[in-house]
Amino acid sequence: MAANGKAESPMYDYACDAVAEAPQKGVLNPPPRLLCGPGPGNAHPRVLSAMSLPEIGHLDPAFLSMMEDIKEMLRYVWQTNNAFTVPVSGTGSAAMEACVANLVEKGDKMLVGCNGYFGPRLIDMGDRYGAECIEMKKPWGEVFSYDEIKAALEEHKPKILGMVHAETSTGACQPLEGIGELCHEHDCLLIADCVTSISGVPCHLDKWGVDAAYAGTQKCLSCPPGVSPLTFSQRAMDKLMARPDKVKNWYLDMKMVASYLVGSGGGARSYHHTAPISMCYGIREALSICCEEGLEARWKRHREVAEFFWVELEKIGLECHVSKDYRLPSLTTVKVPEGVDSKKLTKLLLEKYQMEIGNGLGDLAGKVWRIGLMGYNSRFDVAMTVVAALKDGLEQQGKLKMKV
Amino acid sequence: MAANGKAESPMYDYACDAVAEAPQKGVLNPPPRLLCGPGPGNAHPRVLSAMSLPEIGHLDPAFLSMMEDIKEMLRYVWQTNNAFTVPVSGTGSAAMEACVANLVEKGDKMLVGCNGYFGPRLIDMGDRYGAECIEMKKPWGEVFSYDEIKAALEEHKPKILGMVHAETSTGACQPLEGIGELCHEHDCLLIADCVTSISGVPCHLDKWGVDAAYAGTQKCLSCPPGVSPLTFSQRAMDKLMARPDKVKNWYLDMKMVASYLVGSGGGARSYHHTAPISMCYGIREALSICCEEGLEARWKRHREVAEFFWVELEKIGLECHVSKDYRLPSLTTVKVPEGVDSKKLTKLLLEKYQMEIGNGLGDLAGKVWRIGLMGYNSRFDVAMTVVAALKDGLEQQGKLKMKV
Known part of the structure; x- marks a missing residue:
């Protein structure tokens, strides 16, 4: 500091006192793994290749036009016409939390099907956002019947029902046909975890009446993790837009993300956060591959x-x-x-x-x-x-x- | 649905009714931009090349060992010996929110230097996590003097002081020498926004007594956005670990991330979320380049x-x-x-x-x-x-x- 008590410009202090030695770590040489666990699976070589293309800015017209392509292909892959269908700038759990943070209001009852690891995670998140959480339980590896879900909805009358479509911890696939309709009779939103089903197992979000779904890219889409699919139905958007309070999560505030990714009334897009550009290249290519295959x-x-x-x-x-x-x-x-x-x-x-x-x-x-x-x-x-x-x-x- | 009211297995429903046509978007062909805006800048070709290497799992010993390399190099680049120095699984704003979500407890006074766009963003985040936020204002493009900061700390006695080291909206560099010491006299934590300074402008976190810093990779590190540097001092970790409540953000809960990235007492690492593997390759290479150059x-x-x-x-x-x-x-x-x-x-x-x-x-x-x-x-x-x-x-x- 200078004698007058005013800090000097830091541009001139070059002395590396705290950590003097620069660590030298050599060449990155990951082992050639065949990834057959619960995810990530190996990325498609075309996806890795797309991710190494030169970057463009996140406000570049070419980037925004690529985002439109991603959104359109994602709607196809999930069989939905939801306008708000976007890649979230984080891995699958971020998209999961985006559902909870945006759709749960303090005091909302949230019923969650817990028959594996990821139901209780929804409950953990719901707790943090002030939901009154109710567990609907089954042994790990089983699924809930239509009648069991109907009975639980009638008993608890929740605002939100969270169901895991594809339980990555158990390998069970929860049938969702008819569940959205049941929920809507009770003025309840249906959230579905599609992390391990997207593009590998039939997912009919509109037909099933799913109001919010999230997924990962590192499973059946064969894109490295780092960006994650999310979609909200008009019903879900209406609940979000009617909230009197701010969403209690800034990064995942989908009101703000919508004004960047969708534009306010087709107008100017406002800057929210910097999108993960190369990951968007990756998911764009992964979705293209799905669309080519059908x-x-x-x-x-x-x-x-x-x-x-x-x-x-x-x-x-x-x-x-x-x-x-x-x-x-x-x-x-x-x-x-x-x-x-x-x-x-x-x-x-x-x-x-x-x-x-x-x-x-x-x-x-x-x-x-x-x-x-x-x-x-x-x-x-x-x-x-x-x-x-x-x-x-x-x-x-x-x-x-x-x-x- | 079957006649017995039981939903059939969705594995057998292949009819794409909602969106029948697969969109065909052709080859991804981003324009060859020279990126000289506020960021992202062009990624280093070696970084893009590293990102296209085949993936390994996020729990693979080879991945965890690479994480240790990243942490060590990040400590050098930031001139800190903080044990908790990690890449956050999102872009810069996620690391920013990680500071606020983990270090702000409901009712904490948070003083923020507002002389550009990013101070008010800290305030917006602070509000969402229940801080009592106080703006310390200056015209955009100016910086705060040591004496101004001292006076504000004495007046408001905040628990947290947020300062933007490098204001991406104004191009001003806030001197931070001596500020940590001042904060600690008042039992206050110093958070610094180093998004546009990391590795391009001297950053001496330990010398300056910074307790929490966040950055982006897409500026002076020349790595695409998607992962973001974060560090907490022991003081910051102590406040976090002493919290009686859960952090109100699951994805950015650094207590949980620490048990994955650092291990609990050197013991088993517990799974939290899937790390963005290719982005970690990218930051690893970007940091290597910094270490080679010095x-x-x-x-x-x-x-x-x-x-x-x-x-x-x-x-x-x-x-x-x-x-x-x-x-x-x-x-x-x-x-x-x-x-x-x-x-x-x-x-x-x-x-x-x-x-x-x-x-x-x-x-x-x-x-x-x-x-x-x-x-x-x-x-x-x-x-x-x-x-x-x-x-x-x-x-x-x-x-x-x-x-x-």
């Missing part, structure tokens, strides 16, 4: 590969945790056989075969492995390779029991 | 290029808005001469020369252009090119007044 073909591919995988698992004596009626094709939970050390096997796969599969989480810790065949990785060669590695893993623990 | 050389380069730029601007009759004593080398605000249509000029630069410079924001709208020479773009050739384009822009409006 949704129906893509959904069928996921199912065919999954059914092949399930048959192959059976041949080496492994069983699935979830009933086939509700089993996700994108993510399979495989029971750890009696006497097998589950973590020892996943470690072997990672270290010997460069292959990542997931361990069980929460109630299923130690009981299942979680194996994702998603998007780019939903292929017969990948399924076959995973089975071969599992076979070796079981053999090394002396637990391989082939079925003939 | 901070002192990098800071000096920014200053030398800026001083050259300022001299060249003068030659074509343009003046800077901020006094040279406090002028950021990374971002220059250039006064729009009398009678010049500022937006017409930026439009010409974008359309004819593929060059982005920024318009004025808030109080400076229409009065200045904002020109960034940051990181990879802090080069004499870029500075010369921008001046040549400005010269043509002025000439086309008949307003070029060369100084001899």
